[in-house]
Amino acid sequence: xEIIRNYIDGRSVEPRSGLYLDNVRPRDGTVYSRLPDSDASxxxxxxxxxKRAFPEWKAKKRQERAAILQKLANLxxxxxxxxxxxxxxxxxxxxxxxxRMDIPRAIENFRFFAGAILHQEEAAHQSxxxxxxxxLREPVGVAGLISxxxxxxxxxxxxxxxxxxxxxxxxxxxxxxTPMTAYLLTQLLTEAGLPPGVCNxxxxxxxxxxxxxxxxxxxxxxxxxxxxETASVIGQRAAPFxxxxxFELGGKNPGLIFADADLDAAVAASLRSAFLxxxxxxxxxxxxxxxxxxxxxxxxRFVAGAKALKLGDPRQPDSFMGAxxxxxxxxKVAGFVARAREQGLQILCGGEEVVxxxxxxxxxxxxxxxxxxxxxxxxxxxxxxxxxxxxxxPFRTYDEAIRLANQTPxxxxxSIWTQNLNTAHRAARDIQAGQIWINTWMNRxxxxxxxxxxxxxxxxxxxxxxxxxxxxEKNVCIQI
Ligand code: TXE
Numbered sequence: 001x002e003i004i005r006n007y008i009d010g011r012s013v014e015p016r017s018g019l020y021l022d023n024v025r026p027r028d029g030t031v032y033s034r035l036p037d038s039d040a041s042x043x044x045x046x047x048x049x050x051k052r053a054f055p056e057w058k059a060k061k062r063q064e065r066a067a068i069l070q071k072l073a074n075l076x077x078x079x080x081x082x083x084x085x086x087x088x089x090x091x092x093x094x095x096x097x098x099x100r101m102d103i104p105r106a107i108e109n110f111r112f113f114a115g116a117i118l119h120q121e122e123a124a125h126q127s128x129x130x131x132x133x134x135x136l137r138e139p140v141g142v143a144g145l146i147s148x149x150x151x152x153x154x155x156x157x158x159x160x161x162x163x164x165x166x167x168x169x170x171x172x173x174x175x176x177x178t179p180m181t182a183y184l185l186t187q188l189l190t191e192a193g194l195p196p197g198v199c200n201x202x203x204x205x206x207x208x209x210x211x212x213x214x215x216x217x218x219x220x221x222x223x224x225x226x227x228x229e230t231a232s233v234i235g236q237r238a239a240p241f242x243x244x245x246x247f248e249l250g251g252k253n254p255g256l257i258f259a260d261a262d263l264d265a266a267v268a269a270s271l272r273s274a275f276l277x278x279x280x281x282x283x284x285x286x287x288x289x290x291x292x293x294x295x296x297x298x299x300x301r302f303v304a305g306a307k308a309l310k311l312g313d314p315r316q317p318d319s320f321m322g323a324x325x326x327x328x329x330x331x332k333v334a335g336f337v338a339r340a341r342e343q344g345l346q347i348l349c350g351g352e353e354v355v356x357x358x359x360x361x362x363x364x365x366x367x368x369x370x371x372x373x374x375x376x377x378x379x380x381x382x383x384x385x386x387x388x389x390x391x392x393x394p395f396r397t398y399d400e401a402i403r404l405a406n407q408t409p410x411x412x413x414x415s416i417w418t419q420n421l422n423t424a425h426r427a428a429r430d431i432q433a434g435q436i437w438i439n440t441w442m443n444r445x446x447x448x449x450x451x452x453x454x455x456x457x458x459x460x461x462x463x464x465x466x467x468x469x470x471x472x473e474k475n476v477c478i479q480i
Pocket of ligand 1: 147173174175225227234250281282
């Protein structure tokens, strides 16, 4: 059984307490590795190492930092198959998805920010003939990075890459449910050329290791992706220290299907957007709002498509969906569906836990589930399920569609399907969400601002937004 270790000051180390947690493999429910149950003393050691390493890393030429990140990207690429298999085993997602999406994107994150810092510009402002200002950007210090379990390496590196590129040193705490690819990454950091202490990874629970990182006085910045309720706790813990924080949280994302939409494209993309990665992506569509005149035809085709999606062994190349991340998460998803059923909502397909044969019988499988919802009031239309569950709701007018779309506490992403330019642009303006996709979904350019409104988050990541978050501006004014 693999024993995962912390990575502190360039060395692979045991947790000081000697305590470990079980790491469960979602596809068959077995404990297949163990990870450190780190506590405040491990975090303090990692922060001290990062603090020591900061002045030298910050002083490096940006070309040197970029070259190290490029090398790290190349090293991951050379082991893409190993990383993809590990991600699938740890998270439950199909291996082919990790090969196509998660690991290539992790590589791209390092390449993108290695390039971005070489093109970063700083501002100068001339006030009068004899007075001018120039603005410096400096790394913040030790960055605390807390990442979730749904896209483990993809989202960890989305934080690591800009934090390191801009000259910060890092203490990262990956999700305790999916530590494996972060552990594989620790094995490449020294070879890539990262000096000891620049990038530290501490494994453990949110309540112990995560909280110790958030409350450590020498960590001036926290970047968090995860649940909305966790963010509220982290915000309160970080506030007394005036920490810089970025929160990328959940969503209850609508897909709006207008009657003039290209139906083939809308059905195909909506199936992907509802069920890709078992619905465990913050950007997944979980509420489909469909113009009444095409509701029946759309619903029939969508439900047929959902039933046809292959749920199976994540190792098999034809599995579109694998297992949910944990037993606890599957129970949470099943609970939402059970309550919807009790409230009298009609389940059009799915809705029962799936038991696969043989070795997989203890795995955490849940099928694509489609629920008919008359309006925005039921719990299933308000709370994030974060699983393969989507509701279908008809709308009659444009105003009703927008009202339904905005009638949740969240505001992360929306996908609008129409052939009418005016409808598309009006809806893009009227919907409260950080990401609007028109006739597409999860089409990502790493330069654009990424983040949510309302309970979906605070701040934006991506491109210059990340470069700005991981740096502090200092304006210098000169009188000649
Ligand atoms: O996430 P948590 P959970 C949503 C989704 C899911 C819900 C809860 O709806 O059902 O959140 O999931 C660390 N101080 N998303 O409970 O707890 C934790 O160890 C510091 C949306 O699994 O938010 C992990 O590393 N850290 C989402 C990270 O926070 C703490 C992705 C996320 O875990 C902490 C995941 C604390 N007090 C879940 N408590 C997205 N936006 O993509 C936990 N953590």
